[in-house]
Amino acid sequence: MISPANMHTSHCCVQHGCKYGDNNCPVTKLQAKQNHECSQCCRQKEQPEHVRVKNLQKLLKRAHKKANTLNRNAKPYYPTYH
């Protein structure tokens, strides 16, 4: 059985508050330590949008460069029949 304290420690966050809106949340009251980062904490850890876009642009640029060199070196392909 999950005790209410466990319920809070596994879902609530010191920074983002009690998930259940409980004023007596042991986590926000610092009576218990949270077990996990809350979903909002996880989301904050993700890369911010502009970093993701920049990385994507970098990838695209690299792909373009690669495609260009490939095209330059590519020999016309004739299927051979033996």
Ligand SMILES: [Zn+2]
């Ligand atoms: Zn709570």
Ligand SMILES: [Zn+2]
């Ligand atoms: Zn959080």
